[in-house]
Amino acid sequence: MKYILHSIILLLSLSVCAQNVTFTSQLYKGYDDYKVQEFTTRRLKHSDIQPFIETLKSDDVYTVKRVGTSIEGRDINLISVGSGPVNVFLWSQMHGDETTATQAIFDIFNFLNGNHFKDEKEAILSALTLHFLPMLNPDGAEVFQRRNALGIDINRDALRLQSPEGQILKRVRDSLNADFGFNLHDQSRYYNAERTSKPATISYLAPAYNYEKEVNDVRGNAMKVIVYMNTIIQQYAPGQVGRYNDDFEPRAFGDNIQKWGTSAILIESGGYKNDQEKQEIRKLNYVSILSAIYVIANREYKQIDIADYEKIPKNDRKLFDLKLTELTYNLHGTPYVLDLGINYTETDIKEHADYYNVGRIIDQGDLSTYYGFDTFNAKGYTLIPGKIYTKVFKTVADLKSKTITKLLQQGYTYVRVLDLEDLEKFTALPINIVNENYKLPEFNLGVGVNPSFLLQKDNVVHYAVVNGFLINLNEENRVFKNALIFKD
Known part of the structure; x- marks a missing residue:
């Protein structure tokens, strides 16, 4: 029973x-x-x-x-x-x-x-x-x-x-x-x-x-x-x-x-x-x-x-927005192998109805116990600091996507634009924008730094990191949130 x-x-x-x-x-x-x-x-x-x-x-x-x-x-x-x-x-x-x-x-x-x-x-x-x-x-x-x-x-x-x-x-x-x-x-x-x-x-x-x-x-x-x-x-x-x-x-x-x-x-x-x-x-x-x-x-x-x-x-709590592993970083003439953990901080705009992202390096070194929403194995790639392109563009509208890709391949992660007065502090274009008098600080990789640099292998730039977003320069269609505009 x-x-x-x-x-x-x-x-x-x-x-x-x-x-x-x-x-x-x-x-x-x-x-x-x-x-x-x-x-x-x-x-x-x-x-x-x-x-x-x-x-x-x-x-x-x-x-x-x-x-x-x-x-x-x-x-x-x-x-x-x-x-x-x-x-x-x-x-x-x-x-x-x-x-x-x-x-x-x-x-x-x-x-x-x-x-x-x-x-x-x-x-x-x-x-x-x-x-x-x-x-x-x-x-x-x-x-x-x-x-x-x-x-x-x-x-x-x-x-x-x-x-x-x-x-x-x-x-x-x-x-x-x-x-x-x-x-x-x-x-x-x-x-x-x-x-x-x-x-x-x-x-x-x-x-x-x-x-x-x-x-x-x-x-x-x-x-x-x-x-x-x-x-x-x-x-x-x-x-x-x-x-x-x-x-x-x-x-x-x-x-x-x-x-x-x-x-x-x-x-x-x-x-x-x-x-x-x-x-x-x-x-x-x-x-x-x-x-x-x-x-x-x-x-x-x-x-x-x-x-x-x-x-x-x-x-x-061991996730990054982007994790780069085993990239080579030269400091004082000596190559070091590092992992980088990058996150995107939201900054509100339009009366708190929208936002743009500011990338930051959160940690670096051995991050083998951490993970990323996106992870890229950069073994064999060397980090190259980005430069400012010498030519000054009159407006942002003068920048074309093919032009930007070529500039990134040539090692430029910043361009000068004359008229920035009516713009926000960000751009949907995959390159940072600065005014005609902007002086780029000396590049030092470190926690808190906004990550904008190139990844080079065999003297060829294959990838760019702009405001913390990884860009494959060999792909035409890519998802990109925003780069930054530096007016000061």
Whole structure:
């Protein structure tokens, strides 16, 4: 009899798991049907989401409640949907420059409003009540910065509660007494899954609620849901999931929300190759969050082995945007073999609505334990400092792509242009631009230096590095973000 009961339970479990996998697979394949097309970049502001919130206000299915305002007076809204007894609370953009999950939340609203997945949506909304608090830090979002207008990190304000945004989060959590909470963030794109070259595209954490990192039922349930989300995301970003550090931080909201009795799940959106605006990661957030909500609704998470949580690789931070290995660098007449790690720093423009990149050498020497989104083996190539071309061009428009390629092949990484007055500090052309009086500093390879140089083999320049971007001079079609304009 026991064997028969066990077999029935096993068959039911396998049936539910199969349904879950089918559902999540369809979520991924059909994502474009629900994606909010108006959102295309990470620089998402409070005004960008207001039209969508107004639309939800007019829909009887949703309850939209203004739960407070930011320091600078921007409305913060709680959007609720569903009639189930289990409360699930999701908040995003506690840090103003972490917008990936905010975009995914509005994609989820589109999913809930759509005509497909009726059975799954009925299962979710009858078992759960979902509460979304998108863009907790609208003032930070306005200037694309982590901190709020007071200059504090809201995620370190759970005890003192000095910020109105932190007070709102605490008050909403307490009023809902939520069973599950999703703390939605972005992390640096330079995190990798430990001991691999794979970026930690999505990282999860069930925060600790004490220094001993004990696991009770509340934290354990969060771990189980994370294990499930990991199995889903592995299908679309294999090896690209990390486990965030769980050292207890007594000031942090995630840690305290776990302590207060809500199963808290942190989702961090990291890096993905050729996805600077995190739109593919946004899609993974959409799938990950909806998958978690579904498995909470059908209570299948309860059968998951908590031991699998520890099998998720830890987050590490050993990624560069560009890694050059084994290049030869001559210093005082002696050749040395070095690796270079280069990252691109974003500098905001257009009232924080766009940016340009400034390349920097982050490390050099033996970087064999580090990785790159792009890696080039420069063995046999010698680094040659770039020069300024002697001719002065009247305008940037006078520069042609073929001319630039020839200049780079001849060892020039800078050109002089007479009229720079109305230009920004960057150019889409793959060569740095300077004014007619600019004096190029003596070249010294070092940490913090803007990398603009050539790679030469057998007295022929094959590659250029301009503002940290590697250019194959033998290829016509190449991806290039920007070089720099030096006006002073």
